[in-house]
Structure formats: structure tokens, C-alpha cells
Amino acid sequence: MLKIAFHKDYFHPVPNGHRFPMEKYELLPQQLIYEGTVTENAFFEPGIIDKELLLAVHTEQYVEDLLSLQIDPKDQRKTGFIHSEQLIRREQIIMEGTRKAAEYALKNGVAMNISGGTHHAYSNKGEGFCLLNDNAIAAKWLLKNKLANKVLIIDLDVHQGDGTAEIFKNTPEVFTFSMHGQNNYPLKKQVSDLDVALTDGIKDDEYLYLLEKNVNEIFQNFTPDFIFFQSGVDILETDKLGKLNLSIAGCKKRDEFVCKLAKEVNVPIVASMGGGYSKEIKHIVEAHSNTYRVAQDVFF
Numbered sequence: 001m002l003k004i005a006f007h008k009d010y011f012h013p014v015p016n017g018h019r020f021p022m023e024k025y026e027l028l029p030q031q032l033i034y035e036g037t038v039t040e041n042a043f044f045e046p047g048i049i050d051k052e053l054l055l056a057v058h059t060e061q062y063v064e065d066l067l068s069l070q071i072d073p074k075d076q077r078k079t080g081f082i083h084s085e086q087l088i089r090r091e092q093i094i095m096e097g098t099r100k101a102a103e104y105a106l107k108n109g110v111a112m113n114i115s116g117g118t119h120h121a122y123s124n125k126g127e128g129f130c131l132l133n134d135n136a137i138a139a140k141w142l143l144k145n146k147l148a149n150k151v152l153i154i155d156l157d158v159h160q161g162d163g164t165a166e167i168f169k170n171t172p173e174v175f176t177f178s179m180h181g182q183n184n185y186p187l188k189k190q191v192s193d194l195d196v197a198l199t200d201g202i203k204d205d206e207y208l209y210l211l212e213k214n215v216n217e218i219f220q221n222f223t224p225d226f227i228f229f230q231s232g233v234d235i236l237e238t239d240k241l242g243k244l245n246l247s248i249a250g251c252k253k254r255d256e257f258v259c260k261l262a263k264e265v266n267v268p269i270v271a272s273m274g275g276g277y278s279k280e281i282k283h284i285v286e287a288h289s290n291t292y293r294v295a296q297d298v299f300f
Helices: 023-035 051-055 060-067 073-079 085-108 134-144 162-167 204-221 248-264 281-299
Strands: 003-005 110-113 151-155 174-181 194-198 226-230 269-272
Touching: 003 085, 023 281, 051 060, 051 085, 051 134, 085 110, 085 134, 085 226, 085 269, 110 281, 134 151, 134 162, 134 226, 134 269, 162 174, 174 204, 194 204, 204 248, 226 248, 248 269, 248 281
Parallel strands: 003 110, 110 269, 151 174, 151 226, 174 194, 226 269
Antiparallel strands: none
């Protein structure tokens, strides 16, 4: 059975006074259940992540300041949030969602987190709606407990996984791959193990060609035994921030390629949702739903 991390705190309003981009976290599980892709039994509710797992990735000073609400207001603004106890609790739950999903993926081949993909969180700071880095935390947990020896992070959000690149810049056991818009946030990119910068307006065929070509090249030199997939849907032509021109069908083919590859090489995979900022929420929910539909079809 496909297992999916979900918690009501994922979509609670946050202290900057708006729900966006939180609304999709409430609508997505409703859609998946309504259409019969999964049942309510597919969802599990994560708790608060162990502080020691945060400290394996993030600096002690940053973690202490974050948990005690001592982050400078200027640095808070860089995250897009005004910090509060509710917000920090939400972040800790999201982190545990991806870590717990990794446990399920080891058993079932795949698992998902309705939230997550917080790739702009650095070891010592948060940025871009990201306070803590869930894929990095789960990857470190796997490595420390010898549940994986080599981890591949496939980041296909339209924005570079700059925080993830910084965290793992000196970690050969983790390969960071980011395929993102070259003219998009962040202005200053970090150096991943492999970065593919995409020109504005790229469409389905070229995107999918570059994805397959580069992932296949990675596998020629790096043989992971676990994959994290940041499956942001801000690559869509309808996205307000993305600058790319992929269709919903093209985005689904992206998900099919990644999931089928993981299945073929028998490597567990965890997918987290990442970004999605289309003007109409129906486009965001449909594109994200495809990721779950694909995972269900490929693995079960």
C-alpha cells in the first residue's frame, strides 16, 4: 500500500496572514480519496521529529534559535514567514513526515509526503518558505543508521535546491541533482553534484530529454540505494513564478520516468511535493495528484 505523510498542521494558516501556498495540502488528500487513488488508510500522521536528527544536518546555533523563536526578524522575512510556535511545530512535523516516509519506502518501495521538499533550507539558515531541510534530514538518518550507503536526491522543482547543495557539498555518499530554471530563484545558485539550468520557456520534449539523459549519466557513475524526489509542479506553463512551459501531461511523464526508474533498479524512493504556484488551484492539485497516481500505478 502507498503510504503518505499528512497532518492537519500542514495546511493551518501561518502568521503572515495567508494560507497560500498552504491550500493545496488540504485539497490534495481530499482529491486522492475522492477519486479512489488511495483510501484513508494510506495516510499516516507524523509526530514531532527528534531534535538530534535536526542537529545532524543543521547547526546547533540555528536549531536553538529556531526552536526558541530567536531568529532575527530580517532573517525571518527571507523565509517568507513570521515565525511562531505553530509554524515551528509545523516544520518539525513535516520533517518527521519525510523521515517516516523513508521507513515505509524501505518496506514498500515508495512513500510520499504531502508536504516537504524544503530544499532552500541551509545548514545554518532558512530561506524561500523553507526552515529545515526534510530530504537532507531523512538522508542523514538513513546513512547514520546504515539503512542506505548512497543516496540520490533528484530535485525537479523549478527552483534550484541550493540549501541541499550546501548541506551535502562535502558528502560523497549523497549525490545532489537539481534541474531548474536558470533565471529563477535563488539569484545566487549553489553548486550541486549536477546542476542542469533550463532556459525560459522550455517545453515537454526538451525537458524530458534532458531529464532522462542526465539521470542516466548519473547512474553510470553513482549507484544509489535510496532516492529522494523533490517533485515540485512549478515547472508548469500555468505557474506564476516558474517561467517554464511544461504541460500537466509533460509533468506527469516526468513523474513516470523517475518512479519507473526507481522501480526498475529496485531502489526505494520518497517523493515530497515542493512548489506549485499556478493561478488556479485546480492545476496545482491535478499536477500533484498525478505524482500519487503514478506512484500507485508503478509500484502497486
